[in-house]
Amino acid sequence: MKTKLIAPSLLSADFGNLQRDIEMLNNSQADWFHVDVMDGRFVPNISFGFPVMKTVQKHAKKFVDVHLMIVEPEKYVEEFIDHGADLVSVHYEACTHLHRTVHLIQSKGSKAGVVLNPSTPVLLLEDIIADVDLVLLMSVNPGFGGQKFIENTYKKIAETKDLILSNNSTALIQVDGGVNIDNAGKLFEAGADVLVAGNAVFSSESPERTIELLKI
Numbered sequence: 022m023k024t025k026l027i028a029p030s031l032l033s034a035d036f037g038n039l040q041r042d043i044e045m046l047n048n049s050q051a052d053w054f055h056v057d058v059m060d061g062r063f064v065p066n067i068s069f070g071f072p073v074m075k076t077v078q079k080h081a082k083k084f085v086d087v088h089l090m091i092v093e094p095e096k097y098v099e100e101f102i103d104h105g106a107d108l109v110s111v112h113y114e115a116c117t118h119l120h121r122t123v124h125l126i127q128s129k130g131s132k133a134g135v136v137l138n139p140s141t142p143v144l145l146l147e148d149i150i151a152d153v154d155l156v157l158l159m160s161v162n163p164g165f166g167g168q169k170f171i172e173n174t175y176k177k178i179a180e181t182k183d184l185i186l187s188n189n190s191t192a193l194i195q196v197d198g199g200v201n202i203d204n205a206g207k208l209f210e211a212g213a214d215v216l217v218a219g220n221a222v223f224s225s226e227s228p229e230r231t232i233e234l235l236k237i
Contacts, residue, residue, distance in 0.1 A: 024193065025209055027235050028053035028086050029228075030219030031077065032068055039073070042223070043080040049229040050236060053084040055197070055217045056106075060091035063115050064164035071104055078105030086215075088136065088197070090163050091115065095122045102131045110134030110157050110195075113141055123152050134195070138163065139171050143180040150190045155215070156181050161198030170199025175211045182212040205235045 029051050034042040046054060056077060061067040077085060087106040091097065094111040095118065101109055109126045113135055116122050126133035134155035135146060139162055146156065158177050161168035174196060181194050196208050197217035205216055218235055225231040 024214035025236060026052040026215040027232050028055040028195070028215055028217045029222045029232065030055040030057055030197070030217050031073075032057040033219030033223040035223070036073075039076055040080050043077065045228060047080070047082045049232050051083065051222075051232050053086045053108075053215065054081050055219075056085060056087045057219075058087060058089050058091060058101075059164065063092045063112065064090045066164045071100065074101065074104035074106075081105070084108070086110070086134075086195075088134075088157065088217075089115075090136075095125060098122065098126050098131075099129055102126070102129045106131055108132040108134055108155060110136050110155060112136045112138070112163075113145060114138055119149055120152065123149065127154075136163075137177070139173070143177055143184060146181075146184060147188070150184050150192060151188045153190070153192050155193045155195055156185075157195040157197055157217075159198055160196050160200070163198075168199055170201075170204060175207070178208070178211040178213055200235070202231065202234045206237065 059066045059068040084107045085105050086108045087101050088110045098109050123133040132154035135153050136157040138159050160171050160174040193214040195215040196213045200216045200218045201221040222228045222231050
């Protein structure tokens with residue numbers, strides 16, 4: 022799979038015109054759809070669930086990347102895969118039996134990712150890194166869009182890359198939170214493969230042009 026990918030977050034889309042925004046991304050240089058699911062328990066916010074996933078499944082023509090910010094994600098991963106998720110990422114902090122959940126996701130035909138909050142050290146992934154398809158590093162505290170980027174993320178990218186290489190893993194590194202035109206290039210240079218951008222894309226005058234600039 023190629024790297025230097027852009028995954029606009031539908032959390033920042035216009036839900037009154039969701040089909041329009043999905044079609045815009047279909048026709049743009051965006052690579053993935055990023056779907057943020059929040060339950061109001063693991064994070065202090067509630068986003069959306071399966072009804073919105075049905076709309077994404079119906080209209081999205083690109084890879085669908087689902088980020089579960091929920092407690093007990095193992096109860097729901099199969100249904101998200103049934104609703105079109107090509108990749109399901111679960112939080113290290115929310116998943117008691119991470120190895121089991123990762124292999125459950127993969128057994129259902131989806132790729133599996135593990136997510137780390139900003140304060141969670143990368144070294145905790147040593148025993149799972151060879152099994153996962155992606156590591157998502159949160160560069161803001163999860164729960165809300167439009168937050169300021171946490172600079173320590175660059176260090177965590179380097180640590181994650183070292184862990185991947187030392188364990189012969191093929192996992193991609195994804196970064197989510199505060200990504201914009203100003204830091205995208207530096208994040209890719211640091212070793213990120215996939216950048217999630219929500220506010221930067223959907224609040225811009227030309228989302229398509231912003232996506233192009235994020236990839237430069």
